[in-house]
Amino acid sequence: KWHQHWSNLVQHRTKPRRSQPMAGVCEFELCGQKLSFRLSKVIYLVLFVLSTVAAWILRDEVDSAPVDLDYLNDCPADQPRCESRAFVLRMAFANTLFFGVLSLLMLGVRTMDNSRFALHDSWWGIKIPVWAVLHVGAVFLPASFYIDGYGYVAFAGAVVFLLIQILLLIDIAYAMYQSWLENMKPLILALSIFCYVVAIGFVALEFTWFSGAGCARNNFFVAFNLLLCAGFTVLSLIKPVQEKVSVGILPPAIISVFNCWTIMSALIGQTDCNQFPASSQDSTPGWINVVTVLGTILVGAWMCLRSSGQGAVFSLTTPQGGETKADSAGDDGNALYNLSFFHLIFLLANMYVAMQLTNWGESFTDNIDNSNASMWIKVASSWVTAVLYTWSLVAPLVLKNRDFS
Numbered sequence: 429k430w431h432q433h434w435s436n437l438v439q440h441r442t443k444p445r446r447s448q449p450m451a452g453v454c455e456f457e458l459c460g461q462k463l464s465f466r467l468s469k470v471i472y473l474v475l476f477v478l479s480t481v482a483a484w485i486l487r488d489e490v491d492s493a494p495v496d497l498d499y500l501n502d503c504p505a506d507q508p509r510c511e512s513r514a515f516v517l518r519m520a521f522a523n524t525l526f527f528g529v530l531s532l533l534m535l536g537v538r539t540m541d542n543s544r545f546a547l548h549d550s551w552w553g554i555k556i557p558v559w560a561v562l563h564v565g566a567v568f569l570p571a572s573f574y575i576d577g578y579g580y581v582a583f584a585g586a587v588v589f590l591l592i593q594i595l596l597l598i599d600i601a602y603a604m605y606q607s608w609l610e611n612m613k614p615l616i617l618a619l620s621i622f623c624y625v626v627a628i629g630f631v632a633l634e635f636t637w638f639s640g641a642g643c644a645r646n647n648f649f650v651a652f653n654l655l656l657c658a659g660f661t662v663l664s665l666i667k668p669v670q671e672k673v674s675v676g677i678l679p680p681a682i683i684s685v686f687n688c689w690t691i692m693s694a695l696i697g698q699t700d701c702n703q704f705p706a707s708s709q710d711s712t713p714g715w716i717n718v719v720t721v722l723g724t725i726l727v728g729a730w731m732c733l734r735s736s737g738q739g740a741v742f743s744l745t746t747p748q749g750g751e752t753k754a755d756s757a758g759d760d761g762n763a764l765y766n767l768s769f770f771h772l773i774f775l776l777a778n779m780y781v782a783m784q785l786t787n788w789g790e791s792f793t794d795n796i797d798n799s800n801a802s803m804w805i806k807v808a809s810s811w812v813t814a815v816l817y818t819w820s821l822v823a824p825l826v827l828k829n830r831d832f833s
Contacts, residue, residue, distance in 0.1 A: 468549040473729055475559055476523070476774055480725050480781050482563070483519035487512050487785055513579075513786045514571035520782035521569075521578050522562040524585075524775055526555075531771035548767050579789055585779035586788075590805070592776070593727070594813045597686060598820060601679035609676070616678050623681035627657065630688035634695065636703070643701035649807055653691045656814040657684040663821050672824035683817050687810040694806035697798035724784045724797070729777075 530547065537544050608616050634650040661680040663669060696704055783789070787799035824830075 471552065472771075472774060475526075475556070476729065476778065477725060479519050479523050479563065479778065483516045483782065483785055486515040486519065510571060510575060513789075514574045515567075516782050516785045517574035517579055517582060518566040518569070519563060520582055520778050521574065522559070522566040523778040524578075524582075525562050526559050527771045527775040527778065531768045531775060534767035534771060537767050545767075579786075582779040582782050583789060585776045586783040587805075589773075589776035589780040590809050591812070592773070594809065594816060597813070598679075598683070598817050601682040601817075602675065602820075604682070605676055605678040606674055608678075609674075616676065620677040620681040623678075623685040627681075627685040627688040630685070630692050634688075634692050638692075638695040638698075638701055638703070640701065646695055646698075646701050649691055649695065653687055653810060653814075656811070657687060660814060660818045660821065663818065668825060669821050673821055675821065679817070683813060687813055690806050690810040690813075694803045694810075697795065698800075698803055724781050727777075727780075 533544055533547055536542075537548070539545070605616060631650060631654055634646075638646045639650055640647075657680070661677075661684065664675050664680045665677065669675065695702070784797045784802075787795075787797060788801035788805055790799040790801040
């Protein structure tokens with residue numbers, strides 16, 4: 429009996445790594461590979477959201493905390509609310525270490541047979557306590573480390589996150605059009621009309637609330653964005669582009685509504701030339717702060733999941749037919765999305781959230797995402813979106829020796 433037991437144990441230990449279920453999942457009878465991948469994404473997302481909520485609470489409440497934190501506050505006297513900003517960056521720094529190490533460990537992991545694959549979808553009994561310890565430990569570093577050091581790193585990471593978000597948006601716009609073109613042309617037309625109606629509505633509200641005499645900057649932002657949207661819409665429909673690029677009315681409609689909303693969100697937090705009904709000269713209403721944070725969390729979560737989802741630009745492998753199955757593993761044990769990039773996106777999303785909560789490092793106030801830096805970041809992102817989408821139309825005409833099929 430002992431010999432039989434030992435033989436069975438050795439056979440179990442020598443099975444391929446991909447056949448070993450995640451220990452914590454098996455306790456709940458969720459051992460399938462597909463469910464394991466999906467559950468791992470959910471757990472990482474929960475950790476991301478918990479850290480964001482903690483940063484939000486500390487941002488607003490640390491100034492009134494009953495505990496003496498002066499030994500951590502070595503901020504310059506000319507930086508108000510520096511301690512609150514430092515605590516947001518502390519939570520972001522902890523996540524940066526957590527997801528950064530995982531991203532490095534997952535470099536080159538392409539199959540479930542790789543011994544490091546288990547670090548992605550198992551070992552939760554170790555990873556979650558480590559995640560918690562990092563957040564506690566980050567508190568004990570002085571504020572100057574974050575304000576004068578990590579804050580600049582987070583700013584750069586947030587900009588990279590925005591660029592990836594733009595590329596992903598353009599890819600989704602093309603993918604939706606191409607996947608619906610054969611059997612759902614009425615839906616393409618209906619959604620395109622809806623997007624343009626919403627975009628025109630945004631422009632009308634922008635001219636009503638944020639433009640007028642003495643508001644040259646706002647007038648320029650709204651008018652220039654309108655010209656950009658009209659320009660790349662017309663460009664999408666001309667015959668030379670249609671012959672080279674599979675594009676119709678839907679992709680420019682999606683980009684237009686995104687850009688018009690981005691301009692509106694950039695102006696709504698400004699006090700100059702702002703006739704938004706709920707705004708005042710000194711602050712924006714509290715519900716806008718709540719919507720801003722929740723929207724930021726949703727954008728970050730969507731990006732983190734979409735970056736490894738079906739048809740994403742950054743998926744690791746694409747089977748025949750042009751589709752990926754990101755929530756499962758291939759029959760040959762391949763991981764069908766880039767595990768290292770998956771964790772990198774969480775890292776960058778965490779930096780993006782931190783910048784939103786700290787007004788991109790400028791004029792830290794009770795209002796969230798409400799500063800000149802925030803405004804210019806949003807306006808610039810709308811311009812970059814227009815440029816990159818336009819380039820996707822023009823590139824096949826200019827670079828004739830390259831295959832864009």
